[in-house]
Amino acid sequence: MSCHYETVVRDGQTLDVLTDDASGTRLTVSRHGAEPVGFARRGLDGAWTGFLWRDGELTPPASGAWGQHCLVMGYYIHRLLNQRTTYRGHEVRGGTHSFLRQKTFAEPVVGDAALTYTMSPDGYTPDEYPYRVTMRLTYTLEPDGAWRTRFVFESGEPDVSTHVSFGLHPGFALGSLADARILLPPGRYRRHLAPGNFLSGETVDIDHPGGPMPFDKSRLIDSYLLEIVDVKEPVFVVDDMAGGRRSEIGCAQAPYVTLWGDGHDYICVEPCWGLPDAHAQVPFEQKAGIQEIAPGGTLEREFTIRASFAR
Numbered sequence: 001m002s003c004h005y006e007t008v009v010r011d012g013q014t015l016d017v018l019t020d021d022a023s024g025t026r027l028t029v030s031r032h033g034a035e036p037v038g039f040a041r042r043g044l045d046g047a048w049t050g051f052l053w054r055d056g057e058l059t060p061p062a063s064g065a066w067g068q069h070c071l072v073m074g075y076y077i078h079r080l081l082n083q084r085t086t087y088r089g090h091e092v093r094g095g096t097h098s099f100l101r102q103k104t105f106a107e108p109v110v111g112d113a114a115l116t117y118t119m120s121p122d123g124y125t126p127d128e129y130p131y132r133v134t135m136r137l138t139y140t141l142e143p144d145g146a147w148r149t150r151f152v153f154e155s156g157e158p159d160v161s162t163h164v165s166f167g168l169h170p171g172f173a174l175g176s177l178a179d180a181r182i183l184l185p186p187g188r189y190r191r192h193l194a195p196g197n198f199l200s201g202e203t204v205d206i207d208h209p210g211g212p213m214p215f216d217k218s219r220l221i222d223s224y225l226l227e228i229v230d231v232k233e234p235v236f237v238v239d240d241m242a243g244g245r246r247s248e249i250g251c252a253q254a255p256y257v258t259l260w261g262d263g264h265d266y267i268c269v270e271p272c273w274g275l276p277d278a279h280a281q282v283p284f285e286q287k288a289g290i291q292e293i294a295p296g297g298t299l300e301r302e303f304t305i306r307a308s309f310a311r
Contacts, residue, residue: 002020002021002022002023003018003019003020003021003022003112003113003141004018004019004021005017005018005019005110005115006019007107010058011058011059012058013030013031013032013058014030014031014032015028015029015030015031015037016028016029016031016107016108016115017029018113018114018115018139018141020113020141020143020145022143023141023142023143023144023145024041024042024145025039025040025041025042025141025145025147025307026038026039026040026041026042026048027039027115027139027141027147028040028056029108029115029117029139030058031104031105031106031107031108031117032103032104032105033071033072033100033101033102033103033104033105034072034100034103034105034108034117034119034137035068035069035070035071035072035101036052036069036070036139036170037052037054037055037056037057037058037069037070038050038052038055038056038069039051039052039055039070039147039305039307040055040056041145041307041308041309043309049245049309050173051172051173051245051247051307052069052070052170052171052172052173053066053068053069053171053172053173053264053265053266054067054069054171054173055069055173057069063264065262065264066171066262066264066266068101068169068171069170069171070168070169070170070171071097071101071168071169072100072101072137072168072169073097073098073100073101073165073166073167073168073169073270073272074097074098074100074135074151074164074165074166074167075098075099075100075124075128075129075133075135075164075165075166076092076094076097076098076164076165076166076274076284076287077097077098077165077166077167077272077273077274077275077276078096078097078197078258078272078274078275078276078277079096079197079198079276079277080092080093080094080276080277081198081277081278081279081281083095085277085281085283085284085287086283086284087130087163087283087284087285088130088160088283088284088285090126090127090130091127092127092128092129092130092284093127093128094128097169098128098129099124099128099129100119100135103119103123103124105117105118105119106118111138111140113140113141113142113143114138114139114140114141115138115139116136116137116138116139117136117137117138118134118135118136118137119134119135119137120134121133121134121156131155131156131157131160131162132155132156132157133153133154133155133156133157133162133164133293134153134154134156135151135152135153135154135166136151136152136154137149137150137151137152138150138152142304144306145306145307145308146250146304146305146306147304147305147306147307148302148303148304149168149302149303149304149305150300150301150302151166151273151299151300151301151302152298152299152300153166153293153298153299153300154298155293155294155295155296155297155298156296157295157296158295158296159295160295161292161293161294161295161297162292162293163284163285163287163290163291163292163293164273164274164290164291164293164299165272165273165274165275165287165289165290165291166272166273166274166291166301167254167256167258167270167271167272167273167274168270168271168303169258169260169268169270170249170268170269170270170305171261171266171267171268172238172240172245172247172266172267172268172269173240173243173245173265173266174238174240174242174243174245174265174266174267175240175241175242175243175244175245175265176241176242176243176265177217177261177263177264177265177266177267178217179241179242180217180238180239180240180241180242180267181212181213181237181238181239181241182212182213182236182237182238182239182259182267182269183210183211183212183213183236183237183238183239184208184210184211184212184213184214184236185208185210185231185232185233185234185235185236186208186209186210186231186232187207187208187210187228187229187230187231187232187234188205188206188207188208188229188230188231189205189206189208189226189227189228189229189231190203190204190205190206190226190227190229191203191204191205191206191224191225191226191227192225192226192227192275192288193225194222194223194225194275194276195222196279197223197276198276198277198278198279199225199275199276199277199278199279199288200278200279201278201279201280203227205229206226213259215259217261218263220259220260220261220262220263220267221260221261221262221263223258223259223260224258224259224260225256225258225272225275225276226256226257226258226259227255227256227289228251228254228255228256228257234250234251234252234254234257235248235249235250235251236248236249236251236257236269237249238267238269239310240310241310244309244310245307245308245309245310246307246308246309246310247269247305247306247307248304248305248306248307248308249269249271249303249304249305250303250304250305250306251271251303252303253301253302253303254271254272254273254301254303255272255273255289256271256272256273256274256275256289257269257270257271257272258270258272271303272289273289273291273301274287274288274289274290274291275287275288275289
């Protein structure tokens with residue numbers, strides 16, 4: 001087999017490293033948050049090039065830049081108003097992107113070119129999430145060099161439906177933010193405005209011909225929350241013109257994508273199944289974009305990232 005797995009302990013973190021020699025791809029995942037901290041491709045000269053922001057770096061950045069690489073979001077994403085909400089009378093408390101980022105996951109199940117991490121109900125508290133829902137998160141290196149992320153949520157509640165929102169928050173490294181481009185596929189989008197990171201209820205429909213995003217890069221810190229309304233081939237591209245890297249994010253199953261950055265040399269393109277709270281907060285189960293799981297049911301969603309070198 002061309003794919004091999006190893007475990008590395010570095011800077012106080014346990015890392016799971018999956019390498020596919022045939023496709024020349026390598027994925028490094030920290031068990032803290034089940035967060036991918038490195039996604040690299042091997043060039044013609046044999047050297048590895050990282051595609052994630054701060055690829056492989058585990059110590060915090062010296063400046064005030066975003067300190068993550070590819071954050072896992074769930075069982076809710078973005079923000080709760082005042083860091084709390086109610087879910088059928090249960091109080092839920094938590095910070096940005098929920099509790100997964102703070103959890104240390106057990107050793108993954110290693111499959112054929114894949115790593116699967118599990119968060120079971122005994123891994124979180126009732127005020128973090130009040131129902132019994134297990135998440136299985138699988139990262140797979142495909143033979144064509146793509147990295148596939150698959151979320152599976154299994155409800156352990158036989159009598160009531162449950163609700164989750166989730167996604168991945170990858171930051172793509174850039175040689176220069178000024179020279180980089182985010183390319184949107186042609187189609188119709190709906191932007192959900194969120195001043196102060198909470199929905200205002202106002203939306204703007206956008207018919208895009210395809211090509212560079214119609215947004216100001218200097219305002220990425222405010223987040224561009226885009227609903228994918230009618231896009232035949234929802235593949236988003238980050239062109240790192242200065243660094244010679246190209247990342248393609250395939251979002252065929254994602255209802256939303258978030259574009260974000262803080263002015264440093266990276267851009268986040270986040271496949272999302274959900275939106276943040278609104279300034280006029282509603283109960284958790286009524287949140288915009290929330291995903292519902294039938295009693296005792298299963299919800300499965302996935303997306304891909306393909307990294308290549310610009311010619």
